[in-house]
Amino acid sequence: RLGVAEAQARAGQYDQAISTFKELSMRKDGPLPVDGILMQLGRTYLVAGKRADAQQTFNRLVEEFPESPYTSDARRELENLRKT
Known part of the structure; x- marks a missing residue:
């Protein structure tokens, strides 16, 4: 299923992904x-133009998985969302 979601995102089928x-x-x-x-x-929310959903998702990642290797990337994405 993950491969399907990635393929959908690459094909521009953001809602399905x-x-x-x-x-x-x-x-x-x-x-x-x-x-x-x-x-x-x-990131899929971002490319689909759904900034509020992207922000919620990155916040969830930071809050639920503070030790994750993705946390610093999520914080960086949140920072970029705040700047623009």
């Missing part, structure tokens, strides 16, 4: 790291 990423991010016991999925979801 967002839906798939959101579904994957709800699976706490799934085989995929939720923090990485949230990072991809946030």
Whole structure:
């Protein structure tokens, strides 16, 4: 499913990709790291022009996964959102 979401995003099918990423991010016991999925979801929101949703997603990543390797990237994205 992750590969499908990534392919959808690359093809410009942002709403479908967002839906798939959101579904994957709800699976706490799934085989995929939720923090990485949230990072991809946030970035997909950005390219789709959904800044408020991107901000919420990056905030969730920072709050729920403070030790994640993606946290610094999420903070940087949040900083960029505040500047523009």
